[in-house]
Amino acid sequence: MDGLNSFFEPLQGAWQAFEAFMLSEGSPGLFSYWVIIALMMAGFYIVIAHDNLVKKIVGLNVFQVSVFLFYITMAKVSGGSAPILAEGIEQYSNPLPHVLILTAIVVGVATTALGLALVVRIRNAYGTIEDDEIQAIEEGEDA
Amino acid sequence: MMHQKVVLRVVSKLLIPPILLFALYVQWHGDFGPGGGFQAGVIFGSAFVLYAILFGVGVARRVAPPWLMRLCLVAGVLLYGGTGVASLLLGGNYLDYNVLAHDPLHGQHLGIILVEFGVGITVAAAMITIFNVFAGQSGDEE
Amino acid sequence: MVLMLFMAAMAIAMARVRDLFAVVMLSGVFSLTAAAIYVVLDAVDVAFTEAAVGAGISTVLMLATLALTTRAEKASSDRTKSLPALFVVLFTGAILVYGTFDMPHYGDKTAPIHSHVAPRYIEKSGDEVGLPNIVTSILASYRGYDTLGEVFVIFTAATGVLAILGRTRRRRRNEANEDARPATGGPAADKEGARP
Numbered sequence: 001m002d003g004l005n006s007f008f009e010p011l012q013g014a015w016q017a018f019e020a021f022m023l024s025e026g027s028p029g030l031f032s033y034w035v036i037i038a039l040m041m042a043g044f045y046i047v048i049a050h051d052n053l054v055k056k057i058v059g060l061n062v063f064q065v066s067v068f069l070f071y072i073t074m075a076k077v078s079g080g081s082a083p084i085l086a087e088g089i090e091q092y093s094n095p096l097p098h099v100l101i102l103t104a105i106v107v108g109v110a111t112t113a114l115g116l117a118l119v120v121r122i123r124n125a126y127g128t129i130e131d132d133e134i135q136a137i138e139e140g141e142d143a
Numbered sequence: 144m145m146h147q148k149v150v151l152r153v154v155s156k157l158l159i160p161p162i163l164l165f166a167l168y169v170q171w172h173g174d175f176g177p178g179g180g181f182q183a184g185v186i187f188g189s190a191f192v193l194y195a196i197l198f199g200v201g202v203a204r205r206v207a208p209p210w211l212m213r214l215c216l217v218a219g220v221l222l223y224g225g226t227g228v229a230s231l232l233l234g235g236n237y238l239d240y241n242v243l244a245h246d247p248l249h250g251q252h253l254g255i256i257l258v259e260f261g262v263g264i265t266v267a268a269a270m271i272t273i274f275n276v277f278a279g280q281s282g283d284e285e
Numbered sequence: 286m287v288l289m290l291f292m293a294a295m296a297i298a299m300a301r302v303r304d305l306f307a308v309v310m311l312s313g314v315f316s317l318t319a320a321a322i323y324v325v326l327d328a329v330d331v332a333f334t335e336a337a338v339g340a341g342i343s344t345v346l347m348l349a350t351l352a353l354t355t356r357a358e359k360a361s362s363d364r365t366k367s368l369p370a371l372f373v374v375l376f377t378g379a380i381l382v383y384g385t386f387d388m389p390h391y392g393d394k395t396a397p398i399h400s401h402v403a404p405r406y407i408e409k410s411g412d413e414v415g416l417p418n419i420v421t422s423i424l425a426s427y428r429g430y431d432t433l434g435e436v437f438v439i440f441t442a443a444t445g446v447l448a449i450l451g452r453t454r455r456r457r458r459n460e461a462n463e464d465a466r467p468a469t470g471g472p473a474a475d476k477e478g479a480r481p
Contacts, residue, residue: 033385035293041378042296049370052358054305054350058312061343062296065319068335072328077399078392082327083419084176085411091394093327094403095419099428101331102420103435106181106266109338109346110442113273116350117446120280123354130359169333174416177329179424185337192345213447220440223433238429248415255416255425258432265436269443270342276450277349 032073039066051131053119057112064108071097148197155197162190170263174252180259184266191271200278209275212268219265226257292318303358305351313344330420 043066046059075097083095119129126134166187173179195203227238235242240254295315302308316339323332389396406423414422424432 030385030388030390032391033388034382037378037381037385038293039296040381041374042293044377045370045374046296048373049367050358052305054347054354055308055358058308058347061312061339062315065292065315065339068331069319069322072323072326072331073391074389074396074398075328076326076392077394080327082177082329083407084329085417085419092407092419094399095406095423096403097398098328098331098420099423100431101328102179102181102334102424103432105331105334105338106185107435107438107442109185109343110269110273110439112343113277113346114442114445114449116346117273117276117449119350120277120353121449129354133359173421174418176418177333177420179330179418179421182330182333182337185334185342189337189341189345192342196345216440216443220436223436227429227433238433240426247413251414251426252416255414255421258425258429259421262432262436265440269439272443273446274342274345274349276446277346277353280349280353280450 033070036066036070036073039069051133053122053129053131054116056131057115057119060115061108061112064104068101068104071101151197155193159190159194162186162193166190166267170259171256173259174255180262181266183259184263184268185270187263187267188270188274191267192274195274195278200275204275207271207275209272212272212275215264215268216272219261219263219268222261222264223258226254226261230254292322305356305358306348308358309344309347309351312347313340316340316343330418 040063043059043061043063046062047056050056050059075094077091077093080091080093081089083092083098122134123129126137128134128137166183169178169186170180170183173183191203191207194206226240226243230239230242231237233242238254238258240251241247243250243253292315295311295318298311302311316335319339320332320336323329323335389398406419406427410416410419410422410427414426416422
């Protein structure tokens with residue numbers, strides 16, 4: 001156990017230093033947004049650069065989660081607590097984005113299911129789930 | 144084909160009742176702690192999905208027949224909308240729960256519970272329906 | 286924040302890996318990590334939903350789709366498509382990063398988002414609705430219309446899935462009953478069989 005602690009000690013130190021930097025006056029305080037943008041970029045890249053339809057849907061999900069995270073980060077108030085009324089708590093995080101995202105997640109899975117259903121149907125009709133092969137089949141039928 | 148997965152079957156048989164119970168807890172306790180209709184519906188649906196994965200879609204269909212699920216799908220939406228219409232008939236605005244009981248606070252409680260229950264039914268039925276349709280595609284041997 | 290970096294690494298891995306089964310599993314872990322982040326950011330209700338939905342139901346649905354389609358992604362031979370895509374993505378990202386310089390800082394109490402209706406919900410919902418969980422009060426009472434709309438979206442999605450996939454199943458079963466062609470005919474045979 002001690003060995004494990006000593007193994008993680010430098011990591012903890014680095015994390016505390018990082019957190020202090022994040023909360024200090026001079027830091028940009030925008031780091032979380034940048035990570036979210038990186039996530040969004042990854043999702044966007046998966047959607048436009050890959051031909052596989054299932055992978056496109058996974059990419060859309062990544063994109064979606066990045067937007068959710070963006071909302072939730074904006075709702076956070078430093079020193080705040082979860083928005084459930086209780087004695088002795090002065091500062092709550094903003095509950096409104098939580099509501100929006102909560103419903104958005106469930107709607108997201110419903111629309112994902114719809115997309116996956118379309119993928120299965122396309123596979124039944126064309127025998128492939130690669131976008132470019134479907135295009136080729138379509139052009140072959142037109143010619 | 145499932146005979147070799149005894150451990151999975153036994154453990155899931157033990158797990159499914161607590162999952163259903165937990166879903167109901169989340170449903171009715173959502174006013175006080177984290178939870179509510181959306182989460183409860185998903186958890187309730189996932190219990191059925193677990194059952195269908197382990198015991199076959201055909202068996203799961205006997206527990207939750209498709210016609211019942213479609214009925215629930217509609218019933219949840221209607222319960223939500225109907226709560227609004229009820230408040231309309233009682234002289235308030237649409238979805239204004241204050242008029243549902245003599246005391247506005249009680250009216251709000253009642254309205255929220257009804258609405259959340261509607262959400263829960265619809266979400267659970269939607270999840271079960273969607274999974275059944277997907278799993279039914281590859282035949283009933285799963 | 287460390288979790289967020291972890292998520293970013295996973296997203297990039299998802300873009301690289303060709304085995305779709307691994308991609309789906311990664312996306313499940315991705316959702317679970319997102320749920321952990323929501324807890325850190327005080328959004329317990331959202332975390333609950335994400336853990337149940339993202340890590341549970343949507344992973345199962347994607348696996349079902351994989352079982353119905355194919356597991357391996359075709360190795361893309363042309364680099365012609367991925368380079369412009371990378372360029373577009375980097376360009377969009379750069380514009381967004383430029384946009385963040387005007388954003389309120391993380392955890393800022395004076396951000397515009399905290400000054401409109403949110404304080405009223407936090408102060409009054411205890412007296413007006415009487416529930417401790419503000420998220421539930423807003424979800425079901427103040428914003429009842431929104432939630433009604435969401436329920437209709439879920440209803441419509443389930444109906445859509447039934448409309449898209451419900452019929453093919455019946456058609457296949459009829460086909461099997463007629464026993465006109467072998468069941469292993471593959472998708473092409475199915476397509477032919479659909480046309481009388």
